[in-house]
Amino acid sequence: MACPSCGAPIDAERRFDEVYNCEYCGNTAYFTQQVSAEGDAAPQGAPIANIFSRFKVGQHGKIRGKMDFNILGMLQIEYPSGYWTEWRLRVGEYEYWLQEDEGIYVLFGQRPIEEPLPPVESFAAGSSLDGWNRLPRWFIIEVNKAKVVGYDGQLPFPPNVGEEFTYIDGLGGGQVISMEIEADGQSANLSVGDPLEYEDIQISSEEMGDW
Amino acid sequence: MPLEAQQVDCRGCGAKIDIHAGLRTKTFVCEYCGSVCDNEKVVAVQDMQAKRKEFKPWSHLRLGMKAQFLGREYQIIGRIRAKEQTWWWDEWFMLSETGFPLWLQEGEGGFTIFRVFYPTYPINPWNVGSFVKLDNTGGNAQVRERGSGTIAFIEGELTWNALPGETFNYIECYRGPVRYSIEYSEKEIQYLRGETRDSQKIYDKFGIKEQVPPPLTFDDDDDDDDDWETERTYQPTAAATGESAPKKKGSSGVVLLVAMTVLGLVLLLTSGIVTGTSKHVKSYTFKARAATSSGDGVLLTDDNGKPIKLKLPKTTGAYELRLAASPTGRKGWRGGYCWWTQVVFLKERPKAELKKLKEYLKKEGEKIDQWTRFEKVHEVNAWFGRYWGIDEGERWNENSFVKQHYFRTDDPGPYYIRVYTNNCKDYYSRKFDPVSRASLTLAVYKNVWMTRWMFWGGILLVVIPIGLFFWSNRSAFSD
Numbered sequence: 001m002a003c004p005s006c007g008a009p010i011d012a013e014r015r016f017d018e019v020y021n022c023e024y025c026g027n028t029a030y031f032t033q034q035v036s037a038e039g040d041a042a043p044q045g046a047p048i049a050n051i052f053s054r055f056k057v058g059q060h061g062k063i064r065g066k067m068d069f070n071i072l073g074m075l076q077i078e079y080p081s082g083y084w085t086e087w088r089l090r091v092g093e094y095e096y097w098l099q100e101d102e103g104i105y106v107l108f109g110q111r112p113i114e115e116p117l118p119p120v121e122s123f124a125a126g127s128s129l130d131g132w133n134r135l136p137r138w139f140i141i142e143v144n145k146a147k148v149v150g151y152d153g154q155l156p157f158p159p160n161v162g163e164e165f166t167y168i169d170g171l172g173g174g175q176v177i178s179m180e181i182e183a184d185g186q187s188a189n190l191s192v193g194d195p196l197e198y199e200d201i202q203i204s205s206e207e208m209g210d211w
Numbered sequence: 212m213p214l215e216a217q218q219v220d221c222r223g224c225g226a227k228i229d230i231h232a233g234l235r236t237k238t239f240v241c242e243y244c245g246s247v248c249d250n251e252k253v254v255a256v257q258d259m260q261a262k263r264k265e266f267k268p269w270s271h272l273r274l275g276m277k278a279q280f281l282g283r284e285y286q287i288i289g290r291i292r293a294k295e296q297t298w299w300w301d302e303w304f305m306l307s308e309t310g311f312p313l314w315l316q317e318g319e320g321g322f323t324i325f326r327v328f329y330p331t332y333p334i335n336p337w338n339v340g341s342f343v344k345l346d347n348t349g350g351n352a353q354v355r356e357r358g359s360g361t362i363a364f365i366e367g368e369l370t371w372n373a374l375p376g377e378t379f380n381y382i383e384c385y386r387g388p389v390r391y392s393i394e395y396s397e398k399e400i401q402y403l404r405g406e407t408r409d410s411q412k413i414y415d416k417f418g419i420k421e422q423v424p425p426p427l428t429f430d431d432d433d434d435d436d437d438d439w440e441t442e443r444t445y446q447p448t449a450a451a452t453g454e455s456a457p458k459k460k461g462s463s464g465v466v467l468l469v470a471m472t473v474l475g476l477v478l479l480l481t482s483g484i485v486t487g488t489s490k491h492v493k494s495y496t497f498k499a500r501a502a503t504s505s506g507d508g509v510l511l512t513d514d515n516g517k518p519i520k521l522k523l524p525k526t527t528g529a530y531e532l533r534l535a536a537s538p539t540g541r542k543g544w545r546g547g548y549c550w551w552t553q554v555v556f557l558k559e560r561p562k563a564e565l566k567k568l569k570e571y572l573k574k575e576g577e578k579i580d581q582w583t584r585f586e587k588v589h590e591v592n593a594w595f596g597r598y599w600g601i602d603e604g605e606r607w608n609e610n611s612f613v614k615q616h617y618f619r620t621d622d623p624g625p626y627y628i629r630v631y632t633n634n635c636k637d638y639y640s641r642k643f644d645p646v647s648r649a650s651l652t653l654a655v656y657k658n659v660w661m662t663r664w665m666f667w668g669g670i671l672l673v674v675i676p677i678g679l680f681f682w683s684n685r686s687a688f689s690d
Contacts, residue, residue, distance in 0.1 A: 052232050052233040052234065052235045052306075052310040053309070053310045054309030054310055054311065076234070080372060080398075081237075081371040081372055081399065082235065082237045082370045082371040082372065083234065083235050083237070083370070100310075101327075102312055102327050102370065102371075103311050103312045103313070103326050103327050104327050104328065104329060106329070124397060125395065125396070125397055125398055125399055125400050126335050126336070126337055126395075126397075126400065139333040139335070141333060141399065141400040141401075141402075142398065142399040142400065143398055143399075144398050144399065150234075171329055171330065171333040174331050176329055195328075195329045198281070198311060
């Protein structure tokens with residue numbers, strides 16, 4: 001497979017991915033289910049120039065010295081207070097999203113939503129949600145709107161750049177719970193994650209130090 | 212290695228501005244025109260020359276300085292001057308070359324390094340007690356400050372939206388050198404964990420050769436907030452004046468609770484001491500004749516049938532009258548009687564007044580007896596009773612035979628007492644048997660202080676703060 005724009009080789013080991021950002025020319029490629037490539041004449045988002053992170057697409061490393069990971073892709077998300085980054089990680093046969101936000105790292109895994117969504121208006125920082133979707137009681141620490149402003153690498157879905165969504169972050173049972181609700185208020189993604197310390201994530205060639 | 216700078220155009224004047232956090236920079240300030248830029252627009256303008264002078268930092272830290280933390284090099288890229296009503300502090304924003312942010316808080320003449328974290332036990336900042344437990348790194352942290360701060364000045368760049376004049380709520384908690392800071396609004400609660408650092412060590416890390424300035428002093432006068440900004444300007448004065456190190460305003464709630472408890476203990480102690488100063492003056496015991504106690508009433512006199520004479524000595528407090536009655540009546544398995552008693556304090560009328568009164572009573576055909584020469588000055592009413600019976604095979608007995616009454620007078624000296632008793636026939640809708648015999652002991656004490664309010668006030672002032680403390684920290688105690 002090659003980039004439809006510049007012809008550079010594309011590492012399409014994730015053959016079910018729908019989006020690929022060419023690391024040479026920056027063009028965005030959308031793939032069909034038959035893994036045939038089609039160039040997008042008008043990509044929705046510009047490639048990320050400098051996201052100022054310790055991570056980058058293509059890196060590999062370990063989490064807590066045990067879990068080997070590869071970084072497949074990333075999303076840059078803007079919210080009223082700044083930016084956060086979602087790194088798409090492949091760990092063995094599984095995929096996770098590593099959220100990086102102002103020095104906080106959370107390794108998220110997706111959870112199915114089996115119960116009707118509570119109305120968005122019922123969430124506020126400081127409130128709690130108890131017993132919903134078989135989750136522990138979670139204390140909500142943030143309710144806000146955000147949008148994808150950039151992306152890179154391989155993604156499992158075409159990002160809706162610029163389209164606002166509501167996110168609700170909470171803490172419960174020692175874990176971080178995050179829900180992203182689309183503008184229609186109906187479709188949502190639910191993720192549950194474990195907070196990681198900086199030192200929990202080792203990236204190749206990065207040395208760790210003490211305080 | 213310094214952070215790589217990129218240049219962006221000031222949205223206000225077009226000058227080239229160096230930014231170091233790339234796309235993550237959300238707020239940057241033009242050092243030339245003072246524009247505070249949020250992405251593509253100017254959101255505020257600061258008079259940089261005046262503000263820099265006014266909000267000069269206490270320490271010698273400056274933008275661009277670098278130091279090693281966590282084994283990596285950090286560079287100061289931004290500063291926020293935050294102010295409260297009675298003090299201010301600076302937040303230095305540092306970034307490593309891998310984009311990890313740290314906040315170096317400079318206040319009270321010391322430094323604390325903060326980083327954002329997710330607590331294991333999140334707390335609701337709108338409902339927080341005096342102690343909190345946020346993680347498993349130690350015990351409870353004490354809530355020392357809570358309030359609302361305002362951003363007074365920004366310089367450099369920040370990776371979040373910040374605006375001069377913007378206010379934020381905060382809570383500061385301490386556990387030894389560990390500090391927790393919670394900043395919150397209706398949309399977001401952010402938890403930060405940090406450690407206090409020795410000022411000299413911070414200076415050494417940044418390679419600053421100057422001496423650490425003496426601690427700042429803050430005026431805690433809350434009343435005068437009209438021109439507080441000028442009062443809180445840079446004043447490293449404490450060492451020169453020999454004043455103690457500055458103290459931030461502590462948690463007013465804790466101070467109030469401690470003050471209440473101390474006051475309560477003082478009241479309890481005082482009531483115990485003062486109660487012991489009362490002094491017995493005199494006691495009298497009378498017996499009512501059976502013939503009169505069964506009817507409408509009985510008048511008690513001394514053994515000679517005369518009014519009881521009592522001399523009230525001078526007192527430093529009040530007088531106490533203790534009444535102890537022992538009425539008896541019908542025997543039986545169940546029953547009850549109630550005995551009403553009135554003790555009247557009398558003063559002898561002046562002779563001229565008594566003469567005129569007697570002439571008047573004689574003219575009107577009224578009775579003149581041994582009580583005519585007295586004038587009522589004080590009256591005490593008391594009820595005594597005893598109720599007994601059998602319920603479910605168990606005998607029970609309730610009685611109320613002792614009453615206390617406190618009174619004051621500015622006119623000590625000779626008094627007379629008249630004691631009048633009566634059977635209660637239908638008291639509280641209960642039927643009672645008449646008293647067949649009764650005796651009454653009447654004791655007078657002087658130098659009595661009204662310590663009951665002290666005692667109960669003390670109890671309340673001790674119990675309420677303790678209760679509030681446990682209630683407000685119920686989350687910490689439930690762990």
